[in-house]
Each structure stands twice: as C-alpha cells, then as structure tokens.
Amino acid sequence: MAVPYTNCFQLPKVSSKCRLLCSSTRLCARFSPIHVSLGTSEPALCLEAKVDPLLDSVKWDDKGLAVAIAQNVDTGAVLMQGFANREALLKTISSRKATFYSRSRSSLWTKGETSMNFINVHDIFLDCDCDSIIYLGKPDGPTCHTGAETCYYTSVDDSLKDPEVDGNRLVLTTLYSLESTISKRKEELSGNSEGKPSWTKRLLLDEKLLCSKIREEADELCRTLEENEDPSRTASEMADVLYHAMVLLARKGVKVEDVLQVLRLRFTQSGIEEKSSRKS
Amino acid sequence: MAVPYTNCFQLPKVSSKCRLLCSSTRLCARFSPIHVSLGTSEPALCLEAKVDPLLDSVKWDDKGLAVAIAQNVDTGAVLMQGFANREALLKTISSRKATFYSRSRSSLWTKGETSMNFINVHDIFLDCDCDSIIYLGKPDGPTCHTGAETCYYTSVDDSLKDPEVDGNRLVLTTLYSLESTISKRKEELSGNSEGKPSWTKRLLLDEKLLCSKIREEADELCRTLEENEDPSRTASEMADVLYHAMVLLARKGVKVEDVLQVLRLRFTQSGIEEKSSRKS
Numbered sequence: 001m002a003v004p005y006t007n008c009f010q011l012p013k014v015s016s017k018c019r020l021l022c023s024s025t026r027l028c029a030r031f032s033p034i035h036v037s038l039g040t041s042e043p044a045l046c047l048e049a050k051v052d053p054l055l056d057s058v059k060w061d062d063k064g065l066a067v068a069i070a071q072n073v074d075t076g077a078v079l080m081q082g083f084a085n086r087e088a089l090l091k092t093i094s095s096r097k098a099t100f101y102s103r104s105r106s107s108l109w110t111k112g113e114t115s116m117n118f119i120n121v122h123d124i125f126l127d128c129d130c131d132s133i134i135y136l137g138k139p140d141g142p143t144c145h146t147g148a149e150t151c152y153y154t155s156v157d158d159s160l161k162d163p164e165v166d167g168n169r170l171v172l173t174t175l176y177s178l179e180s181t182i183s184k185r186k187e188e189l190s191g192n193s194e195g196k197p198s199w200t201k202r203l204l205l206d207e208k209l210l211c212s213k214i215r216e217e218a219d220e221l222c223r224t225l226e227e228n229e230d231p232s233r234t235a236s237e238m239a240d241v242l243y244h245a246m247v248l249l250a251r252k253g254v255k256v257e258d259v260l261q262v263l264r265l266r267f268t269q270s271g272i273e274e275k276s277s278r279k280s
Numbered sequence: 281m282a283v284p285y286t287n288c289f290q291l292p293k294v295s296s297k298c299r300l301l302c303s304s305t306r307l308c309a310r311f312s313p314i315h316v317s318l319g320t321s322e323p324a325l326c327l328e329a330k331v332d333p334l335l336d337s338v339k340w341d342d343k344g345l346a347v348a349i350a351q352n353v354d355t356g357a358v359l360m361q362g363f364a365n366r367e368a369l370l371k372t373i374s375s376r377k378a379t380f381y382s383r384s385r386s387s388l389w390t391k392g393e394t395s396m397n398f399i400n401v402h403d404i405f406l407d408c409d410c411d412s413i414i415y416l417g418k419p420d421g422p423t424c425h426t427g428a429e430t431c432y433y434t435s436v437d438d439s440l441k442d443p444e445v446d447g448n449r450l451v452l453t454t455l456y457s458l459e460s461t462i463s464k465r466k467e468e469l470s471g472n473s474e475g476k477p478s479w480t481k482r483l484l485l486d487e488k489l490l491c492s493k494i495r496e497e498a499d500e501l502c503r504t505l506e507e508n509e510d511p512s513r514t515a516s517e518m519a520d521v522l523y524h525a526m527v528l529l530a531r532k533g534v535k536v537e538d539v540l541q542v543l544r545l546r547f548t549q550s551g552i553e554e555k556s557s558r559k560s
Contacts, residue, residue: 050440067347067361076356076453081347081412093436124436125451128424132361134432134451144408152414156373156404160330171405171414173356174544181547211502218498218521222491225528234532238525239542241498245518248505252514262519264454267461 051093055086059131063103068133070098070111070143073122074260076173079143080111080151084133089124096121098135117141138261175256178243182250203247210248217241331373335366339411343383348413350378350391350423353402354540356453359423360391360431364413369404376401378415397421418541455536458523462530483527490528497521 058066068084071077082100084092088108091099095110098119102109112118121137144151154167172180186204188195195201203210221237223229249256338346348364351357362380364372368388371379375390378399382389392398401417424431434447452460466484468475475481483490501517503509529536 050443053443054436054439069349069358069361071356071358071451071453074454076351078349078351078358078414081349081407093440123451125432126434126436127361127431128426128428128433129431130434132431134358136451136453146408148408151407151409151412152405153408154406154410156334156406159334160373163330163333171351171403171416173351173416174354174540174548177548178543207505211506214498214502215495218494218525221525221528222494225487225532226491231532231534231538234529234534235538235542238529238534238539239546241521241525242539242543243547245498245501245521248501249514249518252505252511254511254514254518258511258515259518259522260454262515263458263522266519267523268454268457 051090055089057130058086058089058126058133059129060085061131065101065103066131066133068098068100068135070119070135070137070139072257073136073138074264075176075257077150077176078152078171079119079139079149082109082111089133092121092124092135096137098137111143112140115141115145117143119143175242179246179250179256182247186250200247203244204251207251210244210251214241214244214248217244331370335369337410338366338369338406338413339409340365341411345381345383346411346413348378348380348415350399350415350417350419352537353416353418354544355456355537357430357456358432358451359399359419359429362389362391369413372401372404372415376417378417391423392420395421395425397423399423455522459526459530459536462527466530480527483524484531487531490524490531494521494524494528497524 060066064085065083066085066089067081068088069081070079072079083103084099085101088099088101091097091108091110097110097112098121099108099110101107110118117140119135119137119139121135123136125134125136126132127134142149144153146153148168149170152171153169155165155169155171158165158169159167170180182200182204185195185198185200189201189204203213217237217240221234221241224234224237246256249259340346344365345363346365346369347361348368349361350359352359363383364379365381368379368381371377371388371390377390377392378401379388379390381387390398397420399415399417399419401415403416405414405416406412407414422429424433426433428448429450432451433449435445435449435451438445438449439447450460462480462484465475465478465480469481469484483493497517497520501514501521504514504517526536529539
C-alpha cells in the first residue's frame, strides 16, 4: 500500500526491514522455486529455510493476513482479491496455484479446487510496505463463482446512473474495452438488427477494405520513422494499426489475450520456462 | 473476493443483496456522476440520495473498511492497494481522485495530495461480494512513494533465488515485459558494451530492415484472412506485427501506454467524455 509520504523520487528499493529479514538466511544458494516440492523432506527443508525469512518479512495484520490480488499475466485483468496467511502464500509459492485464506471458512482455499479453474501463478510480487501481494498468473477459466471472467463486473458509475442496472459490465482496461466494442459491432451484424452504421462494421463486412487499411496503416507507421516525424504521429499511427488489426482479429475470432500468450511464450522468461518444462 | 462456491456458470449478476440496496432509492434519474460537486447543496443532496444506498451495499469489514485497488486504465498495471471507508469511496466518486483511508493516520488520504501524482479515476468497480473495490484511473505520475511507477516491485521468486536481490523489478504483464526487454536492448546499444547480439538490436540499428519487417508482417497478418488460414496463424502473425511495431515505438521513444491513451481518447466512453469536457 502506498503511504502518504512526502514526494521523494529515489529509485525503488526494498525497505530495509524487508531486506534485513529476507537476507537473514542463505542456506540454499541454488534453490529455484520452480523446482520446489513439499512432498519430499529435502526440498521442503530447503524451501522452509529460504521461505521463512521471506514470510517473516510480510507485514501480516492482526489476524495474520495480507491482501492478495490475482492478476492475469497476459491481459493485466484483476481477476479477484482475497486474503493470504503464511500458509496460503507458502502453498502458492510451492504449488504455483493461487491460494488464499478463506475468512468465512477459516481454512486454506486454492482457487479452482472445486471449479478446476485454477490460477497458474507465474510470479508473486510484494508491495513497498510488504503488506499486499500480487499473484501474477494465467487462469484456466473464468475466475468468478458466477462464471464471469473476473469478480469485478459492477460499475459504480452505471449503478449511480441507473440503480436497476444489471451489473454485468466487466472492468476493462483500454485495449479490452476496444476489443469488447468491436465484438459488439460484430454481434450486431450477425443479429436481426444491424444497429447503427459504423466504420468498424464496414471493415468487418469488407475484407478487401480491411486488409488494404491494415497495410496502409502499417506503411504510415513506418513512414513516421523513415521521415522522422514527431513521436506523437508515431503513437497515432500505431493506434490506427492496432485498431484495424484488432478488427481483423475479431473477424477471425482471435482474442488479444491469445496474441499476448504467443508473445509471452516467445519472449518472456516465464514463457520460455513454461515452454521448456512442456518439452521436458 | 471470489468465494469457493461450487462450479456454476450462470451469467454474472449483482448479488440480490447488492441489488436490493442499490435500487432502494431512485431520486435523481438524470444524475451523472461526472457532474457531481459536493461544493453546492443541491448536487450534494442529489449525490447523497443516490450514493447512500450504494455505499450501504458495500460489505464494510468490522473496522468499516473495504480493500481498494488502484489500476491504470490504459496499461492495467495495479498501481497500489489501500483501504476505503464510506467517506473515502464517496470522496473518490465525487472528486474523481483515488482516495483512501489511512489506517496508520486514521484519516482520509487522497493519493497525490502531497506529491501531486493524483490517480484520476475514470470508473469504479465493486466485486461480486461487494467487499472489494477497483479504482480504474490514469495516474498523473509515479504512484509509489519511492518514485516507482507502482508499489509492486519486489518479486518473491527473485528474492528466493537471491535474498540479496535489490527488489527493483516492477510487476509487468506480457506487453510491458516485452516493452521492458526491448528498452533494455536499446540501452545496451547506447552503453559502453553492446552486450550479446540479438534480433531486437539488429532491428533497432537498421531502420530499413525494421520497416521492411513491419510491412512484411502486416502483409502476412492480412493474408491469414485473405487465404483463410487457421486462427492460430492469425495470432502468431499479429504477435509478429506487435513485436516489430514495438521495436519501432522504442526507436521513436514512444511508450505503449501513449498509444493506448490515443485509443482511449478516440474510442472509449470515458475517453470521449474526457475529450468533450476538455473542449467545453
């Protein structure tokens, strides 16, 4: 949690308290959390020696809990928020499945243990105060018990405009908000009423126009470099490329998340590790 | 917070408790939260009549608090996590600046009131249990008191591998992880040692090669539609387009976030409202 400090712009650093605790034990220099198993005594001992100081460094509240937020590693969507205690965080580290402490049932709870929609954790982050945790992971399916992709689908603004509103608008950041709009235009075209005319619909209906626009926008993006145009032109042309390419994705039934997954498996460390573990 | 229910896939709906409370008052049918002002009595009364049932619907804990997560509307980055009480949520709704309740100081705290790095809230979401809040907004600058973009820059995996690790790796989702990698390659080129050779570096150094690749990849993306290729080919070609275009962005010093902001201002409702409020 960000504290209301005065404005200071030093480089990010783990707080000294965190570091002191984190570095107080160095028993397993070759430890890699990917190879952790709690099933055998040796790795478990190894894990404990390494993890205990880290677990000590978390500022657990008076109930022994810290906030734990599960976020989609590809889209950035906040999937759900729960609480973790020491055991839940330890289990998440060792099992790589997002695990929480259920306050209502007073027990550990691995998301997906009933629904099979696990959240496969790629990395875990602590905040500057060591009292808030992000489980960065890939969900196997919808996270919410309602079947929604995330638990956040009730917009306060919508509810204030119309208290009868159904509360089924997912929290979406810019790229996914645009994707959702394009998807709605596509649905309108396949429905009984085509709705209002729009540029997106024209593109969806006219493959030749769509492809010629994508090639044209890619060319214009390149020309901002070749002709040394202002960076704001580059941003604008890249926005054009993205939008038109996203219409093509919608036309082909491909989600932005699918594309990001391809990128992750190709380029990021967690993706490369995931690929190599599949091969082995 | 997602509850460990059995696997049920009905459509998302506000829980009946939420809806009952949210819809118990309908005094201001033409109310729009964008025009709310607490400075004058009429809008304030109007706001209260509309907001009270909504505030009642939040499941505040035994200390009157709910978890509040601030998320970047463009990038999806989780900026920080704090707690909100009724007043903090009300103030966020009315001021559109992310406001929290500081447990250590027992007072309201608007992020940015000291640093001027406000988080300008575009929308607010409640989760399925009405006990967790997302402030979806655009930060004016770094959110963390350390000067980091977000408060989450300590990777548990890194700390376990090396307890001495400095804790300065921001939590990054796929697109921004790739952007960060490209940016590092660019820095290596401008440093004393060029580091290991890489395709990204070749592209960064050779404008002609980079532009020819972007045009080629855009063409290949189009051909997946024109030649009715498998959607997995489309995802793969789109990944190529994105990666090469991102190298061009890096070359021009343009951030993905800048591009998304352009898209938001053009396409999304909050962007259109923001633009029109600027004009007026």
